[in-house]
Amino acid sequence: MSTKNVSRESILAAATRLFHLQGYHGTGLNQILKESGAPKGSLYYHFPEGKEQLAIEAVQAMAIYIENDIKTYLRYDVDVMTAFQEHIRHIAEQFNNTDELDGVPIGLMAAETSLISEPLRKACQAAFEGWELLYAKRLIEAGYDPASAQKLGIVINSMIEGAITRSLTNKNGEPLQLIAEYIPILLKK
Amino acid sequence: MSTKNVSRESILAAATRLFHLQGYHGTGLNQILKESGAPKGSLYYHFPEGKEQLAIEAVQAMAIYIENDIKTYLRYDVDVMTAFQEHIRHIAEQFNNTDELDGVPIGLMAAETSLISEPLRKACQAAFEGWELLYAKRLIEAGYDPASAQKLGIVINSMIEGAITRSLTNKNGEPLQLIAEYIPILLKK
DNA sequence: GTCTATAGAAAGATAGAC
DNA sequence: GTCTATCTTTCTATAGAC
Numbered sequence: 031m032s033t034k035n036v037s038r039e040s041i042l043a044a045a046t047r048l049f050h051l052q053g054y055h056g057t058g059l060n061q062i063l064k065e066s067g068a069p070k071g072s073l074y075y076h077f078p079e080g081k082e083q084l085a086i087e088a089v090q091a092m093a094i095y096i097e098n099d100i101k102t103y104l105r106y107d108v109d110v111m112t113a114f115q116e117h118i119r120h121i122a123e124q125f126n127n128t129d130e131l132d133g134v135p136i137g138l139m140a141a142e143t144s145l146i147s148e149p150l151r152k153a154c155q156a157a158f159e160g161w162e163l164l165y166a167k168r169l170i171e172a173g174y175d176p177a178s179a180q181k182l183g184i185v186i187n188s189m190i191e192g193a194i195t196r197s198l199t200n201k202n203g204e205p206l207q208l209i210a211e212y213i214p215i216l217l218k219k
Numbered sequence: 220m221s222t223k224n225v226s227r228e229s230i231l232a233a234a235t236r237l238f239h240l241q242g243y244h245g246t247g248l249n250q251i252l253k254e255s256g257a258p259k260g261s262l263y264y265h266f267p268e269g270k271e272q273l274a275i276e277a278v279q280a281m282a283i284y285i286e287n288d289i290k291t292y293l294r295y296d297v298d299v300m301t302a303f304q305e306h307i308r309h310i311a312e313q314f315n316n317t318d319e320l321d322g323v324p325i326g327l328m329a330a331e332t333s334l335i336s337e338p339l340r341k342a343c344q345a346a347f348e349g350w351e352l353l354y355a356k357r358l359i360e361a362g363y364d365p366a367s368a369q370k371l372g373i374v375i376n377s378m379i380e381g382a383i384t385r386s387l388t389n390k391n392g393e394p395l396q397l398i399a400e401y402i403p404i405l406l407k408k
Numbered sequence: 409g410t411c412t413a414t415a416g417a418a419a420g421a422t423a424g425a426c
Numbered sequence: 427g428t429c430t431a432t433c434t435t436t437c438t439a440t441a442g443a444c
Contacts, residue, residue, distance in 0.1 A: 055244035071411045141327040144387040192381025195326050198333040199344050260429045
């Protein structure tokens with residue numbers, strides 16, 4: 031069981047990194063196997079439904095990774111505006127050392143696959159909604175009414191995903207820094 | 220010359236539509252040719268540098284299409300907040316009749332290609348900056364100082380691109396409607 | 409259970425007839 | 427200039443040895 035998990039986990043780790051950087055269609059199974067060091071046969075043993083199953087699990091893995099990041103930054107013992115700003119600036123930092131991109135969220139996968147695979151679309155939707163729920167909870171805790179907090183969660187998540195695309199295109203984190211700068215205006219009661 | 224243009228334009232029109240809906244890697248040249256009705260030979264006659272050149276021209280065509288849409292909605296004779304809201308709600312409408320998606324901006328292409336093709340990345344960057352310039356100009360005309368207007372242009376563009384991804388995932392335009400709802404808060408002086 | 413070899417389809421690109 | 431036929435590579439997926 032331990033060897034099985036090592037092989038499976040290494041394939042999933044490589045898939046998670048590559049899918050989110052290069053996209054679903056831009057990443058070949060051969061590349062995932064080469065990076066993970068596993069042979070092709072074991073991919074279809076561990077992921078019998080092939081590429082689609084691997085992508086769904088990669089989205090779920092990325093969802094948990096980002097959820098932990100959100101929980102780290104949105105602690106209840108810091109000011110809510112500062113917390114959101116530091117969360118966003120933490121994402122922005124990745125775009126300055128442009129080679130070591132990692133943990134880029136699922137926007138690319140979501141846009142690519144929403145029209146072609148219902149299971150993948152639902153996995154992306156669940157990831158987005160999970161993050162938005164964490165945002166909303168933190169806002170409610172800070173005194174916003176639940177209806178507004180839910181809306182703001184979706185708005186903030188959309189802003190972040192869009193600014194990531196914009197930062198990728200600019201090859202720097204400035205768009206994300208700008209989003210962080212305007213958080214206080216958006217959250218002003 | 221007229222026949223040449225007809226063939227070239229029909230290939231470019233199909234490429235523009237398909238690239239922006241399905242992405243760069245998700246769209247094959249065969250599919251573009253099938254939809255345009257042109258044979259494969261003429262693609263490489265009109266676009267000697269192949270798929271990359273076709274994608275660059277498709278991004279530029281989409282940039283102009285969106286620019287005209289922005290100019291239509293951001294007229295100087297309507298209130299600036301209302302103008303931005305109607306511009307965004309016009310995009311949102313497309314996501315309600317989910318089958319006739321058309322004119323979805325370049326976010327997917329930008330995220331897919333920024334790391335693999337410098338010419339394509341620059342084409343996407345130029346498109347984004349063109350739209351942001353129009354946003355900023357309209358804000359300056361409405362009395363915002365130029366520095367704030369430029370920043371807001373980038374923030375608004377990022378919000379729209381992110382909300383499009385989010386709307387694609389939800390299969391409805393609600394995230395875009397929410398962005399429109401929060402425009403007055405963002406633009407409050 | 410793990411891995412190699414390969415099938416079968418589709419990708420982008422090109423050569424050359426007309 | 428326009429089009430057809432084909433090349434090479436790469437893709438996902440599978441069969442079967444061990």
